[in-house]
Amino acid sequence: MISFACFVPHAPVLIPEVGQKNLDKLSDTIKSYQYLEHEIYAAKPDIILVISPHAEKREGAFTINQQPKLKLDFKDFGDLVTNLEFDNEIGFGYQVKESCEEYFPIILTANELLDYGSGVPLYFLARNLPGIKVINIGFSNLSNEDHIKFGEILKEQINLSGKRVAVVASGDLSHKLHQDSPAGYSARGQEFDQRMMELLRDRKVEEIAKLDKELVKEAGECGYRSLLILLGIMKNINYIPEKLSYQSPFGIGYLVENFKIG
Numbered sequence: 285m286i287s288f289a290c291f292v293p294h295a296p297v298l299i300p301e302v303g304q305k306n307l308d309k310l311s312d313t314i315k316s317y318q319y320l321e322h323e324i325y326a327a328k329p330d331i332i333l334v335i336s337p338h339a340e341k342r343e344g345a346f347t348i349n350q351q352p353k354l355k356l357d358f359k360d361f362g363d364l365v366t367n368l369e370f371d372n373e374i375g376f377g378y379q380v381k382e383s384c385e386e387y388f389p390i391i392l393t394a395n396e397l398l399d400y401g402s403g404v405p406l407y408f409l410a411r412n413l414p415g416i417k418v419i420n421i422g423f424s425n426l427s428n429e430d431h432i433k434f435g436e437i438l439k440e441q442i443n444l445s446g447k448r449v450a451v452v453a454s455g456d457l458s459h460k461l462h463q464d465s466p467a468g469y470s471a472r473g474q475e476f477d478q479r480m481m482e483l484l485r486d487r488k489v490e491e492i493a494k495l496d497k498e499l500v501k502e503a504g505e506c507g508y509r510s511l512l513i514l515l516g517i518m519k520n521i522n523y524i525p526e527k528l529s530y531q532s533p534f535g536i537g538y539l540v541e542n543f544k545i546g
């Protein structure tokens with residue numbers, strides 16, 4: 285069963301050893317993560333399934349990382365201290381691959397070091413869950429409908445597994461919110477972020493899946509397809525959308541949204 289679900293940002297500056305003096309600028313986001321840390325603890329998951337935009341990607345396929353041990357550090361961002369390790373629930377990956385066969389390909393990958401899109405959320409959400417297992421998924425360049433369908437298949441397999449699973453969709457919204465945004469500025473960045481937050485609040489899944497492709501492209505997001513998979517997983521599950529925070533101090537939209545399962 286799904287015992288917890290959320291959509292979270294993955295800025296490495298959220299990690300204390302990386303962010304240092306910049307942490308103040310993200311204090312609302314960090315508070316939201318701390319809130320989710322309590323929620324996930326109470327949800328008693330056996331497994332965290334993390335969907336990351338920066339996991340290994342393959343043309344025309346979704347990916348599942350099947351490396352038995354998964355490690356997390358932020359050495360690439362100058363943090364030589366943080367270091368976590370998880371066991372992978374690899375049996376699940378094989379089940380999912382098999383059940384997707386008639387719809388789209390799943391490529392099994394093997395990366396011991398988790399990408400930062402998986403690592404930042406796991407740092408906050410898994411550090412106080414000893415023995416937690418991890419499933420690490422990457423999205424694809426397939427259609428939006430395929431992402432929703434993939435979510436539905438994941439849900440079926442989760443329910444068949446008999447395990448308590450926490451789903452964490454990792455992603456940032458627009459990278460073009462300010463004049464000094466790393467990806468440059470587009471007025472459509474704000475439009476995308478505002479629209480996405482409204483549609484999430486109103487649980488308009490169909491409309492999220494049918495969002496204007498130009499708008500999505502212009503926004504320069506990275507989290508849209510993580511979210512589509514999560515929305516597929518949450519289909520027919522009763523939840524309350526809880527927007528915990530939204531910040532953009534560096535011109536990138538960081539939304540923390542809890543899908544409170546009722």
Ligand SMILES: [Zn+2]
Nearest residue numbers: 337401456506
């Ligand atoms: Zn990203």
